[in-house]
Amino acid sequence: MIDTNLKNYGSDVFSEKEIRRCLPKNVASKLLATMRESKPLDPTIADAVAEGMKNWALEKGATHFPHWFQPLTGGTAEKHDAFLEPSGPAQAVNKFSGKNLIGGETDASSFPSGGLRSTFEARGYTAWDPTSPAFIKRHENGATLCIPTAFCSFNGETLDMKTPLLRSIQAVSRAVERMMKMFGQKRAHVEVTLGAEQEYFLIDRKYYLSRPDLLQTGRTVFGAAPPKHQQLEDHYFGAIKPRILKFMTEVENRLWQLGIPAKTRHNEVAPAQFELAPMFEDLNLAVDHNMMIMEVLRQTAESNEMVCLLHEKPFDGINGSGKHCNWSISYGGRNLLTPGENPRENAIFITLLLAVIRAIEMHADILRMATAGAGNDHRLGANEAPPAVISVFLGDDLNEVLHQIESGSGKSEAKRGQKLRIGVDTLPALPRDMTDRNRTSPFTFTGNKFEFRAPGSSQNCAQSQMVLNTIVAESIDALCDKLEKAKGPFNEKLQKLLQYEVKAHKRVIFSGDGYSDSWMKESAKRGLPNLKDTVSALAPLKDERNVELFEKYGVLSRSEMMSRWEIGMEDYQRRIRIEAGIALEIARSMVRPVVADEFSKLATALGQAKSDGLKSGIRGLTALSLKLGAGLDDLHIKCDALERTLTREEDAASQLKAMNDLRKTVDKLEGLVDDSRWPLPKYREILFVH
Numbered sequence: 001m002i003d004t005n006l007k008n009y010g011s012d013v014f015s016e017k018e019i020r021r022c023l024p025k026n027v028a029s030k031l032l033a034t035m036r037e038s039k040p041l042d043p044t045i046a047d048a049v050a051e052g053m054k055n056w057a058l059e060k061g062a063t064h065f066p067h068w069f070q071p072l073t074g075g076t077a078e079k080h081d082a083f084l085e086p087s088g089p090a091q092a093v094n095k096f097s098g099k100n101l102i103g104g105e106t107d108a109s110s111f112p113s114g115g116l117r118s119t120f121e122a123r124g125y126t127a128w129d130p131t132s133p134a135f136i137k138r139h140e141n142g143a144t145l146c147i148p149t150a151f152c153s154f155n156g157e158t159l160d161m162k163t164p165l166l167r168s169i170q171a172v173s174r175a176v177e178r179m180m181k182m183f184g185q186k187r188a189h190v191e192v193t194l195g196a197e198q199e200y201f202l203i204d205r206k207y208y209l210s211r212p213d214l215l216q217t218g219r220t221v222f223g224a225a226p227p228k229h230q231q232l233e234d235h236y237f238g239a240i241k242p243r244i245l246k247f248m249t250e251v252e253n254r255l256w257q258l259g260i261p262a263k264t265r266h267n268e269v270a271p272a273q274f275e276l277a278p279m280f281e282d283l284n285l286a287v288d289h290n291m292m293i294m295e296v297l298r299q300t301a302e303s304n305e306m307v308c309l310l311h312e313k314p315f316d317g318i319n320g321s322g323k324h325c326n327w328s329i330s331y332g333g334r335n336l337l338t339p340g341e342n343p344r345e346n347a348i349f350i351t352l353l354l355a356v357i358r359a360i361e362m363h364a365d366i367l368r369m370a371t372a373g374a375g376n377d378h379r380l381g382a383n384e385a386p387p388a389v390i391s392v393f394l395g396d397d398l399n400e401v402l403h404q405i406e407s408g409s410g411k412s413e414a415k416r417g418q419k420l421r422i423g424v425d426t427l428p429a430l431p432r433d434m435t436d437r438n439r440t441s442p443f444t445f446t447g448n449k450f451e452f453r454a455p456g457s458s459q460n461c462a463q464s465q466m467v468l469n470t471i472v473a474e475s476i477d478a479l480c481d482k483l484e485k486a487k488g489p490f491n492e493k494l495q496k497l498l499q500y501e502v503k504a505h506k507r508v509i510f511s512g513d514g515y516s517d518s519w520m521k522e523s524a525k526r527g528l529p530n531l532k533d534t535v536s537a538l539a540p541l542k543d544e545r546n547v548e549l550f551e552k553y554g555v556l557s558r559s560e561m562m563s564r565w566e567i568g569m570e571d572y573q574r575r576i577r578i579e580a581g582i583a584l585e586i587a588r589s590m591v592r593p594v595v596a597d598e599f600s601k602l603a604t605a606l607g608q609a610k611s612d613g614l615k616s617g618i619r620g621l622t623a624l625s626l627k628l629g630a631g632l633d634d635l636h637i638k639c640d641a642l643e644r645t646l647t648r649e650e651d652a653a654s655q656l657k658a659m660n661d662l663r664k665t666v667d668k669l670e671g672l673v674d675d676s677r678w679p680l681p682k683y684r685e686i687l688f689v690h
């Protein structure tokens with residue numbers, strides 16, 4: 001069943017090979033040109049493409065053709081239509097037209113729109129994205145033909161993640177083309193690339209089913225850390241247990257059929273935590289693939305009697321899960337973030353590098369926005385994940401290079417390093433694969449790409465990539481503008497410009513420990529934003545400077561930015577309310593009865609012991625009943641306090657605080673009450689029993 005010789009790799013994808021096999025020659029070449037070069041699709045071929053695609057899908061056993069899209073819920077959505085069309089009394093045939101392929105109309109009223117769509121105009125429209133190939137989803141009774149689409153409202157405003165992502169790819173591609181032209185390079189295809197490392201937890205289904213908090217929210221709202229969790233550091237890269245390996249192999253097998261290049265698998269830092277990383281791909285495709293990876297992980301866990309938790313922080317006190325987004329740009333197939341072989345290539349490398357640094361320094365707030373969310377709030381800034389302050393890590397070698405560029409003026413600082421002449425000198429040898437990665441930095445240069453480590457494990461990477469592309473496009477354009485205006489030979493102009501840019505933006509570069517308190521102080525002194533929670537992290541969407549930027553690049557309009565703010569806020573408040581609601585229910589209806597019962601048994605035993613005049617045991621019984629009694633009182637008080645905060649619908653901050661207060665009490669009681677009667681599976685079981 002496992003495809004060891006990779007014969008079935010990509011077998012469920014309407015790939016180039018299948019396109020050539022199933023479509024007339026001229027239709028196939030037009031479609032492939034659209035896919036490869038993002039050329040507009042020739043509408044006259046739509047019917048022929050649809051016919052070929054349908055025949056291919058029928059061979060695969062498909063009955064339906066959902067348009068597959070990524071609404072602003074953060075997940076994916078699909079509306080299924082059958083190929084079936086009645087052709088006479090009690091007769092039907094399979095049909096699929098170009099119209100069915102290119103566009104769809106759905107009722108959008110139940111998808112978040114943040115005020116973009118009034119209820120009387122509830123229609124939403126899906127539009128085929130030919131740059132991401134159609135694929136087959138399978139289930140026990142057959143299959144469906146999934147068509148990746150964008151999703152928008154009646155007025156053409158985006159209601160999804162894909163549309164702005166595609167716009168941002170266009171924006172940054174244009175900027176790179178402009179830059180390369182200035183460097184005298186021939187026109188070539190720009191490709192933005194993404195490799196998204198997916199972290200996740202895997203637990204046995206039986207524990208999941210006995211934890212209403214996990215069932216309802218994806219995280220445990222109670223649970224004391226066990227004596228042993230991750231402190232022995234014995235899980236990271238440890239031997240993978242057979243049950244997990246069976247799961248991973250099944251996941252990979254399915255992903256390979258879907259043409260998803262799953263490559264790396266390993267145990268992560270926390271017990272029961274793992275990682276899957278595919279090879280990097282074209283950004284738009286890599287985003288779609290990551291969405292599919294999450295789905296396959298969930299489904300395969302289920303068929304293995306396990307549950308895959310993609311929440312950023314399912315368990316308190318141990319590491320949470322992120323989704324490291326490795327990003328780069330290539331030009332005519334050459335990665336521009338690879339230090340080059342000659343001075344010209346190096347000049348391009350350094351210019352792009354500085355454009356990125358400038359982008360992060362100037363727009364850290366909106367990049368941080370892209371990682372906002374109730375789940376990720378538990379992770380960013382906690383002592384395990386990158387801080388909420390966005391800084392850039394470059395490593396010693398590149399720091400030295402920047403220092404040389406900066407000291408080019410020959411002023412006081414020059415004595416530390418020599419001057420590097422951009423476009424004339426070659427760079428000092430930079431290690432191709434830098435091993436001294438700074439795990440505490442949110443945005444790190446890792447030899448030939450930047451790794452953004454702040455996004456959460458459940459988040460759609462389109463969000464952060466869309467922002468990154470846009471701010472880098474702006475930055476490249478700004479550098480090009482300055483170069484165009486400056487006078488003199490190109491290399492000299494560039495040298496001066498880069499020297500200026502290093503000086504102007506170097507405050508965002510940080511090489512030390514991002515988890516340390518001293519960095520919190522230092523970053524504040526440097527004036528870097530520290531947007532600690534979702535509410536403050538969403539605010540940059542309403543900042544006029546950001547609105548102008550995103551409008552200028554045609555990535556998001558003003559109303560689209562506002563709608564994203566509204567949706568983000570609403571999602572945050574709803575999630576916290578659900579968490580608070582389930583915490584209250586568990587505390588009152590599961591924990592309290594057990595504690596009360598144990599307390600009353602103790603009290604009876606104590607009374608009995610006293611009346612029997614026993615000499616021993618009274619002290620122990622008294623101490624325990626005092627503790628349990630105090631816990632019971634506390635439970636009562638804190639449940640009531642939490643309940644009161646729930647009457648204030650939008651007061652997520654108070655709800656969170658009351659929930660954390662209640663958690664302290666419940667977690668303390670967990671260590672006091674008879675283990676056999678504790679109503680929830682404990683961390684030491686959930687995390688260690690596989």
Ligand code: ADP
Pocket residue numbers: 193194195196197264277278279280281324326327328329335448449451
């Ligand atoms: P680590 O965990 O050490 O960061 P991994 O090997 O797990 O490294 O992941 C690195 C990711 O970066 C992979 O998905 C890899 O394909 C991706 N990557 C490598 N080169 C590029 C590139 N040029 N653009 C985007 N991603 C890249």
Ligand code: MG
Pocket residue numbers: 197324451
């Ligand atoms: Mg990584």
